[in-house]
Amino acid sequence: MLHLIDHNSQSEGAILRAMFEARKRVFVDLLRWNVPVVGGSWEMDRFDNEDARYLVLSDERGHHLASARLLRTDRPHILDTLFSGLCEGPVPSDAATLEITRFCIDRNLASAERRRARNQLVTALVEHALAHGIARFTAVAEMRWARQILAFGWSCVPLGPPVRHESGLLGALLIEIDADTPFRLLKAGIYSAPARGGRRLSA
Template identity: 55%
Template sequence: MFEERKRVFVDLLGWDIPVLAARYEIDQFDDDDAVYIVITDESGEHCGSARLLRTDRPHILDSIFPHLCDAPPPTGPAVREITRFCLARRLRARDRLATRNRLVSALVEHALQNGITTYTGVAEWAWFQQILAFGWICTPLGLPNAEDERGLSAMRIEISSETPCLLRQSGIFSQIHLMDLDRAAA
């Protein structure tokens, strides 16, 4: 997962972020409180992943991008920030779409199982428009940064028992079986 994050965010997108051992994209938010949703193929290879950060402590939106919000970003025990949404570069377009849909479905399942009612995040304008089109309740937290050619935008995504139905209508959602590796190892 950290290798793929380096391939996507550093090699492909050119982000200026930390790289460990010239191989892994790991930053200050990859700590014991981060939660990772990882989609793998049959052989266990990484296909897609996302990192979830608690918002009752420093996170990307409040620490690095607060200027993207018209008001303080949502925080609290039922709010998580989605970061490092990453799809493996090796996947063909059809497989990338299927992995994206599985990852979004897993994020919704995780939220519903863990009492998360709100996700926040930052996305470049093109990706933000896709997220809006998924069909869930997603609203901007401010206007895109006009000085940034990427058009970074902050968002809020509401999660409720209705979210799977909303995403199913747009062909995104499918039931996912989540495995908790911490509990499986215990």
């Protein structure tokens, strides 16, 4: 099931808690990021605020499968606040651009389940953008993950050369979204209709 959650959501507390717990297991326990942990269980930082929006995939029991945080780029966000040096030019910043952060796939999933959840979440991000007038995404990614993002079939380009950081070699990406993007994902084998909403495409 796909959940779209923002600060106005009143009934998604359990889904959010499961997401923050999953983020802690992935980014802190597995990847060893030096990021805040709340109450020993939740990975949360200063960008988990009233401007944040979350896309969360869960199973029928509410267990976290995958999630991503979307940040407005006309407000402080990760690329402009922490990693602006990754961009050769100005950091993209306008109402039609969102930043994808904390792309998280539950570490307890088997390989095939992880791939399915990844594809569903990428598809949900594109469908969300098309439904809400979002023309592009930005993202900061470790280069092994960045190479996967570049291969998803959508229009995606680096914003500058990769830079060595304490967490590895990082790059910034710009992903353009338009009406053809779902079909590009389909051609690349990525498109997977969300459990709630979205279109079902055929080649």
